[in-house]
Amino acid sequence: MVLDHPGESAMRILALCATALWGMLALAASAQPLTVVTEEYPPYNHLDENRQVVGLSTEVVKEVLRRAKLPYRINLYPWARAYHLAQNQPNVLIYSIGRxxxxxxxxxxxxxxxxxxxxxxxxxSRPEVQVQRIDELTRFRVGAVRDDVRAQYLEKIGIPADLVVDDSANAKKLASGRIDMFPIDEIAMAALYRREGMDPNSVEKALALPDLSSGLYMAFSLQTAPDIVERCRTALRDMRRDGTLEKIKAAYLH
Known part of the structure; x- marks a missing residue:
């Protein structure tokens, strides 16, 4: 009979304890309501007339969390605040976020x-605002939302941006001539203008930005237990497979 060395036995016990502790922590974390943060960005996420957070992305996120059996609270903040919370706090889910x-x-x-x-x-009404290439933007005033993926993109390629708290401010600044252009998703543009009582036909596309057009995501803070993240990945995969995700999109986009 081969006996374990005392040191090996101690290491095995420590490993088992660590595994058990991690499982207990993950279980405890999943029992606590997740902090879910987003911004006002219709039709993906926004407040309705009853002050409830709704929208295409919101409906997807709620169904993911329901299937994953995770309690949560949704908070709608200015983007910069939501972004900061998701970088610095545990158990935070952020959506709709560009990657x-x-x-x-x-x-x-x-x-x-x-x-x-x-x-x-x-x-x-401003046909003189013409761009064929992204580098030509240096001749114009371009608006963007602080800490948004669009602002980060403009900064990366060396285009100065007039930063604001949300796209409502961008739309108003464009209408008043304080900026020449601003980047926004084409579906969100129409929803934003209708909500603000502005005419979406008063604006037109000046330039496509394919580098930004990779989809909107849901993501967790780094301090969130990996088990929680994996449960949500599994739930979203199941929704894609059984057609639920496509049905939600179709209800908003068709």
Whole structure:
């Protein structure tokens, strides 16, 4: 009979204890309500007339969390605040968030939950605002939302941006001539203008931004237990497989 060395036995016991502790922590974390943060960005996430957070992405996220059996509270904040919370607090889920190389290691990514096709928009009444290439933007005033993936993209390629708290401010600044263009998803543009009582036909696409058009995601803070993230990944995969995800999208986009 071969007996374990005392040191080996101690190491085995420590490993078992660590595994058990991690499981207990993951279980405890899943019993606590997740802090879910988002911004006002219709039709993906926004407040309705009853002050409830609704929208395409919101419906997807709620169904993911229901299937994953995770309690949660949704909070709608200015984007910069939501973004900061998701970088610095445990058990935070953020959506609808764009994904880029700068953000890759900052979050635990679940997957794409909604389409995202970004264009620069200008006023139809200003035909002199013409761009054929992205580097020509240096001649114009371009608006962007602080800490948004679109602002980060403009900064990366060397285009100065006039930063604001949300796209409502961008739309108003465009209408008043204080900026020449701003980037926004084409579906969100129409919803935003209708909500603000503005005419979506007053603007038009000036330039496509394919580098930004990779979809909107849900993602967790790094301090969130991996088990929680994996449960959500599994739930979203199941929704894609059984057609639920496509049904939700169709209800909003068709």
């Amino acid at each position: 880029n190389s700068q953000r890759e290691a900052m979050f635990q990514w679940v997957d794409v939950i909604a389409p995202y096709n970004v264009f620069l928009y200008r006023l139809k």
